[in-house]
Amino acid sequence: MFDTDELVINMGPQHPSTHGVLRVILRLDGEKVVDCDVVIGYLHRGIEKLSENRNWTQIILLTDRMDYVAAATSNVGYCETVEKLLQLEVPRRARYVRTILMELQRIASHCLWVGTHAMDIGAMTVFLYAFRERELILDLFEEFCGARLTYNSMRVGGLPLDIPPGWDKKVLEFCDIMDSKIDEYETLLTHNRIWLERTKGIGVISGAEAIGLGLCGPALRGSGVARDVRKDEPYAAYDEMEFDIPVGTEGDTYDRYLVRMEEFRQSLRIVRQAAKGIPEGPIVGKVPRLIKPLAGETYHAIESPKGELGYFIVSDGKSTNPYRFRVRPPSFANLQGLRRLVRGHLVADVVALIGSIDIVLGEVDR
């Protein structure tokens, strides 16, 4: 007499909580998610194919458009890959500035994450607080390279221009401001009972399973796996920096939240060390006028705010553009975990989980 039907509901691509143009098709039993299907591709611009027809310098600009909330990180990742292909030595000063930029970018990206994640769960004030501080970082970037979102802030072999006078002082001032602001976010969320109830035990995933799904970055570290490219395969100036890798224990949404909150502090620690120790010297290495790597292929990964961002580039040694350009975006890998994570949870948890894996659709679709 009473038969129950599963309700198929379409979340996105226009939905306030899918962080861009993600589409999730949910099969619901009441409000419980039985299964879900993630549909991507709404932001596909063919960046990888486009890159095959651009010269090596022009591609930097395309990498901006992948993870647009952490453009500097994508820039550095690409430039380092080409440098590896060219076997080019980057001056120490450039590596230090790169480290500062990438860590500032991590803080900016995490600001956006904590804001939207909290907003998805209903705490809207954190969003505006986090954006207030993100604005300060954007100001620093504007002073460095003139842009606020898509920076095009790197060149193969070093930096496009030296840091403005007094910029490192401003970076240190920002660090002092940011310290107390992180405590402010934590006051609003970390011990909030509703926040705990909404995030604890939601989307639990074990370390082994997370590795199996290819999760990376904070989503993996939340499950207790201390994998961080900055420590495991140091690049830029990370081998000279002191920092810890926060890991979670339970592997739930709350642990992923705690990991990212601690990363805020560790990033500030790195920025402080790097900004105090910027060495003198040139900002660009010995880059040939026409970049034309020898035939060969290379893979290089860096730790973007979302996880392991890898570039695989093949050069045929003849043309001034790559033969094949392939990106391994962390958001794409993390998004694969969504289906596993949401099963058995409620609709309200779906938005919490999308926030908890911190995806940027520009990077997923490329």
Added chain:
Amino acid sequence: MIDSFVIPLLKILIVLNTTLVAVTYMVLLERKVIAWAQSRLGPMRVGPYGILQPVADAVKLMIKEDITPVRADKWVFTAAPIISMVPALIVYAVIPFGPEVSLFGRKVSLYITDINVGLLYIVSVASVGVYGIILAGYASNSKYPLLASLRASAQLISYEVAVTLTLVSVILMAGTLSMVGIVRAQEAGHMWFAFVQPAAFVIFFIGGLAETNRAPFDLPEAEQELTGGFHTEYSGMRFALFFLAEYANMIVVSSVATTLFLGGWLRPFPNVAALSFLDLIPGWMWFLVKSFAFLYIFIWVRATLPRYRYDQLMRLGWKVLIPAAIANLVVTGIVRVLLLR
């Protein structure tokens, strides 16, 4: 003739209009207070400090296209906003804004009517309002509103019980259902009921948040999950009616809380003679101040707290609030009986 017809009609006119203006300005107040909490300015463009924003909003909503989805149940779809709005307004009939005052040599009471089952009337009328939300979600014939209306019905059942039980404790204290009578009882007892019934006060406030669909219990709306919930398919003035109803309900809950727990129009510490200079401020002002304090807390809570999940809200309602309300009621009853003996 004047006493039985003209004055009540005038009072209704004044209360209705004041309420509607108050409701539109409640929206502005909320936007301003939340903006201050979030280190923003809020509306600043329309008029000085944005004080004409409600007018602009009203004009915008009225000239917007009024869409009825093709697959919607037309009659119910039209009726739902009205069912939501009307109960929110007619509740004001029994709310005592102040004691009797003399105006132009005539004794005028600052409430429309004082029926002897005032509290019962409020509870029954206020619960009709939720049908508006349930019907809106059903009539939209769309999936997100449907989920929202299911949530609304679940929420209604969980919270109405707890709230009503706290009201029963108050009735036990006052010995009357009349709203004016309850204020008089607090005057006679020299004590606001918030001090004798703290548990009931807290439960009523939490239940009030849930009943008015306010954060952290705004599940039927849940913008981030259900994209606006029950009013997803509504536009223009019909959407505005839901919006106004929500704010009107907020004012109702604040007014009822003020009357039941904070002594209505009474000044603070009505028994302390040393504070009698406070009597210079008329009763209706005290009522307004107390109600606004409540409304401010409503907004403050929204700016601060994340949202509960559907099942957690049910758990809070059934496993915490209702047992607590029953325990409070039993204790109140026993104490009353022992004291009366």
